[in-house]
Amino acid sequence: MKKIKALALDIDGTITDSQRLLSINAIKTIRKVENSGIPVILVTGNTAVYTYALTTSIGTTGGVVGENGGVMFKEGYKNNETIVFADKKYIDKAYNYLKENLTKEHQLKIVDDQYCRLSEVAFYRTMNADIIREILKDWNVKVYDSGFALHITDQNINKGITLEKLAKILKINPDNIMGIGDSENDLDFLDHVGIKIAVANASSNLKEKADYVCKKPNGDGVMEAVEKFIFND
Numbered sequence: 001m002k003k004i005k006a007l008a009l010d011i012d013g014t015i016t017d018s019q020r021l022l023s024i025n026a027i028k029t030i031r032k033v034e035n036s037g038i039p040v041i042l043v044t045g046n047t048a049v050y051t052y053a054l055t056t057s058i059g060t061t062g063g064v065v066g067e068n069g070g071v072m073f074k075e076g077y078k079n080n081e082t083i084v085f086a087d088k089k090y091i092d093k094a095y096n097y098l099k100e101n102l103t104k105e106h107q108l109k110i111v112d113d114q115y116c117r118l119s120e121v122a123f124y125r126t127m128n129a130d131i132i133r134e135i136l137k138d139w140n141v142k143v144y145d146s147g148f149a150l151h152i153t154d155q156n157i158n159k160g161i162t163l164e165k166l167a168k169i170l171k172i173n174p175d176n177i178m179g180i181g182d183s184e185n186d187l188d189f190l191d192h193v194g195i196k197i198a199v200a201n202a203s204s205n206l207k208e209k210a211d212y213v214c215k216k217p218n219g220d221g222v223m224e225a226v227e228k229f230i231f232n233d
């Protein structure tokens with residue numbers, strides 16, 4: 001069994017429930033892992049500012065991968081700046097092209113304030129992601145349906161690629177990271193970690209990729225996997 005030197009956690013659907021309410025068991029588990037000397041990294045499609053607030057209030061120390069890999073933040077690195085890896089102007093052009101090419105029945109509603117996203121565009125799930133993929137097929141973008149929002153991101157970045165950059169800063173081999181996720185925007189993420197965990201409510205494609213599928217969902221699944229693989233209970 002690989003030695004786990006960091007725990008990387010998706011947020012929505014993993015440490016939260018389907019209504020995005022944070023799991024108390026997940027918070028307790030994260031603090032237990034941090035107190036054992038293992039840093040916890042948040043790896044999410046959420047914005048940098050949202051994830052920064054969460055890392056501060058929960059007390060994770062491993063840094064943040066936000067906006068599906070479009071942004072990265074680590075306390076004490078590069079003067080605490082949020083590093084941006086995508087060209088938001090290009091993504092905005094793709095989003096405007098999408099809006100111009102949607103039929104009347106499809107209206108898009110931005111998630112969060114468009115201006116607080118630094119590298120991608122996210123909107124509510126009011127339509128099938130495949131329609132968007134078809135309209136944007138000639139654009140250098142990727143379209144994720146996280147189960148909570150639809151995202152248009154730079155096709156050259158993802159959670160896993162940026163997690164590798166953060167792992168380098170932490171001087172931790174990604175092979176010694178246990179990653180836990182719930183949906184399709186975690187597929188790339190789990191490709192880059194040594195121990196791949198899917199919570200019980202995860203999408204079927206993520207469960208297929210996982211080394212272990214939790215019996216329990218959401219935060220209880222995180223607690224289950226941590227007890228099993230980090231504290232060997």
Ligand SMILES: O=C(O)COP(=O)(O)O
Pocket residue numbers: 010011012013014043044045046146147148149150185
């Ligand atoms: O931002 C989303 O749509 C989902 O967030 P997540 O990647 O933490 O599940």
Ligand SMILES: [Mg+2]
Pocket residue numbers: 010011012013014146181182183
């Ligand atoms: Mg998720």
